[in-house]
Amino acid sequence: MQEYIAFFQENMIMSVVWVGLVVALIMNIVKTSTAAYKEITASETTALINRENGVVVDIRSKDEYKKGHITEAVHILPSEIKSGSFGSLENRKSDPIIVVCKTGQTAQESANLLAKAGFEKVSVLKNGLTAWSEANLPLVRGKK
Template identity: 55%
Template sequence: MQEIMQFVSRHPILSIAWVGLLAAVIVTTLKGLTSKVKVITRSQVTHLINKEDAVVVDLRQRDDFRKGHITNAVNLLPTEIKSGSFGELDKHKSRPVIVVDASGMNAQESAALLTKAGFERVMVLKEGIAGWSGENLPLVRGK
């Protein structure tokens, strides 16, 4: 304990940074555990699409969507979700909804908004389309 106190007194900036990082990790972990939106793997996505008729919502820009997307995916921009205009997705509130973006980093907010809008089962694809195509899983071009 004495050594820790000496380290803290000699390196206050490093100590504050360490405490801040620890707090960020704890908060992020707790948010993930208590969130209604779960992050799922590519194998779970294929299972949900094939067995439970899940709907995939792709959040990428239209040009990126046309370059390659998961089969039967619906292209909605995050701004459309924020404004509450879900289009054809609105009739699928009881089906599983999988939210996909380019890397899996920005889909949580849109997924949380879908949950608040009454969608029952909303999930996010881990690593997004980058992970999907990295595993050589099929992408559809056009549309």
Template identity: 45%
Template sequence: MDQYLTFATNNPMLSMLWLAIATLLLFSFIKGKLSKVKEVNNQELTLLVNREDGVIVDIRSESEFKKGHIVGSKQLSQEKINNNTFQGLENSKDKPIIVVCTAGLTAAKAANAMAKAGFDKVSVLKGGFSAWQGANLPVAK
């Protein structure tokens, strides 16, 4: 323990940096566990759709959606999500909703908006459509 204190007093910048990184990691971990929105992988998405009648919501642009999308998914623009306009999804509030974007980065914001709008089981596809394609899973055009 004395060595840690000696290191901390001799290297205050490194110690502060380490403490900041540890705090951010802990915050990120706790936030993920407490969030209503969960991340699912390709297999979990398939199970949610097949067993629980889940709905896949693709938030990519309409042109990207037309080039290829997960079979059975519905396209919903980011603009409609920002306006809380969830056309065609009103009857699916109690079903699992899986939000898909290109790489899994922008879907979290849309999923949080849907959770705030009253959707009970909202998830995000980890890795997005790129991960789906990378696994050679079926794509509709």
């Protein structure tokens, strides 16, 4: 035990970094396991769309949406989700909802809000449209 204490005292910065990494890893695991949504891949997204009447909710800006979005994606801004205005999604609470952003990071908060609002099957496209594009899946350009 004395060796550990001596090691930590001699390598304080490295010890603090390691403790920080362990805490961050534990927090990430807890956050993922308690999330009201699940992360899915691009292929799982296409399966939900094609087989289970899944709805893609694109939360990027209007300009980003016009540059390219998944076919039949519903465009809703995060601010609209926060205020509780879901538009055409309101009557689709039992259908799978796939929330999409550019990288998959900002979609998490919107997915949690949708789940809290009563949507039963909420998912986030892991790595967002970046993963969709890397999988060479099609995007629709120019339409609202």
